[in-house]
Amino acid sequence: MLELSDPVLDGVFRALANPSRRAMLARLTAGSASLSDLAAPLDMTLSAVEQHFKVLERCDLVRSDKVGRVRTCRLQADTVRETENWLGVLRADWERHLDRLGDFLDQTADTAEEENR
């Protein structure tokens, strides 16, 4: 059964709707990184990167620890997996519908064939 009104999903999908935030997540698949590491390939200020990071952090797509002056950021793979699963259930529900439709059409064809014999 699909959970539809989960506000966590609202936040996750909204966070994913930005290419810079997706680039930050992709960078974090290669391992933990500082905010400066995340900013390096992006054409934006460190402060803008920090704002994007906060959006990702609020919906638990990433987490971070601050040691001294350096914040180390890491991917929260569980949230990625749960979001992927949500889409997987949607797709599986659709495929089940197609299977049932196929069965129904096969049965209808069989019945028509028997009636025509």
Add this chain to the structure above:
Amino acid sequence: MLELSDPVLDGVFRALANPSRRAMLARLTAGSASLSDLAAPLDMTLSAVEQHFKVLERCDLVRSDKVGRVRTCRLQADTVRETENWLGVLRADWERHLDRLGDFLDQTADTAEEENR
């Protein structure tokens, strides 16, 4: 390799960030439906449902045909699958990183053991 700056993904994730739009997609996994069918379980006007539907249609999560006065809406499963795949690649990249990290730690432990012999 992850496609990061695809504007289609921006639209798809933005469309998914709304619980009513997710409910409409979930309803469409049970088969094609009219806009009135989609509106029935939602506490909103038909016009609001139509606006949400247009957001889903713009990013190709749904398609529709109008015959006479009735618009028949259906899920565009390919777009769901592509979005699921995007998250799957992100997760797989992360899992490969964990595997490499595991191998590295095993090797380091072996080397330390040999040196201590």
